[in-house]
Amino acid sequence: MKVRVAHGPTGVRDGVPIGYTRDVEGAATAAVNTVQALTQAGQGRITMDAVQAALLARDPGPHLRSSMRIGRDRIASADVVNLVPAAVSVTAFTQSAARVVVWTVAVSRTAIAEGAPISVVTAWATHTVELVWEHGDWKAKDAAGQVGPTPEEVVAPGIDSPLGRPLQSGYYTVYVN
Template sequence: MSLGDEHDTRRGDGYGGSGQTRTRLPGAADTDVYGGARRPVRTSRSLIGVVGVIVLLIAAIAFANQGGGDDTDGGSAKSPAAAPTAPSGVRPVKGTTSGIPTGYPQDEQGAQSAAANYAVALVSADILKPDRRGGIVRQIFLKDRIAELEGRLDQAYSKDFLKNIGLDEKGEAPTGMTYVSRTAPVGTKTTQFSPDSATVEVWCTGVFGTAGVSSTNPVTNDWFTMTLKLRWSEGDWKVESFAQKDGPAPVNADRTASSAEDISKAVEQYGGFTYAR
């Protein structure tokens, strides 16, 4: 069973996977959350943004549903209970390579720190840029997966795809607009660990869309969980496959949305972090 099929059968992969795409329709009945509280009704603008997020992530999830190898690791692997939620205080990495944190320790905390930082890279705006995508793939994936994944991602993030979300062939937004795709891990959980392999779930939130006065894909937020299957290779944790599913998501707060200018400034002025368990 592929990792994508195991963790997210609700999404179609566009390549003949077993899942089916979940489409959110305007006017669909709201569901009860938190013992009866009603989820606020999404406006048409936020609906467009949510659909944009799904379109952005679905291509990256596609290849995860096509493979990932045998999920078993023999009798040496163990499946620990959920780790404590408190941070460990352990230094996460030794340095960075091409802007991506690298050099994780070969232990459970190292695997969780690697998964958190790799989740950020895999859902970044840079993954859409042809001149940056190859470097990301080569840095975080196993060597024997690189050629296949580069081909699939190049096909998924084609010129037509980029045009449909308002970007040019280089993955850049039009003049006066800023494309935003920034992820913030909220927590991590190891579901399988051995010295040579690990499966880690990363609970994330993020902001996605195009900031600009005339944008048809406004910046909105989303909550999702990314599951990464890691292997110890070349002295570091590397990704073998990954999958993504929605939630857990809190009740939406009724806050006034910031202007496109404020969002653009925030993206430019606030730097990211190196994440650690």
């Protein structure tokens, strides 16, 4: 499937967005889509093999290898986790590598324990994605996440906080059902 967006993706392969421009905005978009694709693979909605072929570098780092193990051969679950990017910041960029921080909110609808009623849970997280330019596209070399900060914690983020840096508007979300 072909897609026409300013900085990518330019297409979708096996349910995974591919094809980004070799600039700050393309790196930001690739990082957001990587975080979302890893989440979808972790739920069994797309295969980790498809994510690996489309978005991951040939020699992934330790955090990314761990995510790959978690998402490998998952069976699709009735539980739903939607990961929505709230802000993205490119904290380092060259023509061959980029570091992108993606602040997300996750919305989950699931039973917290077996036999418990269905609950809706939200959680804020910050994901750092290390990208490399490989085979004509941005590929994730490593990706790590941590819980938080919540919105009330970032009213005045310090310069050391990824959210204290300028935010990029170069990412797009695409609703696919």
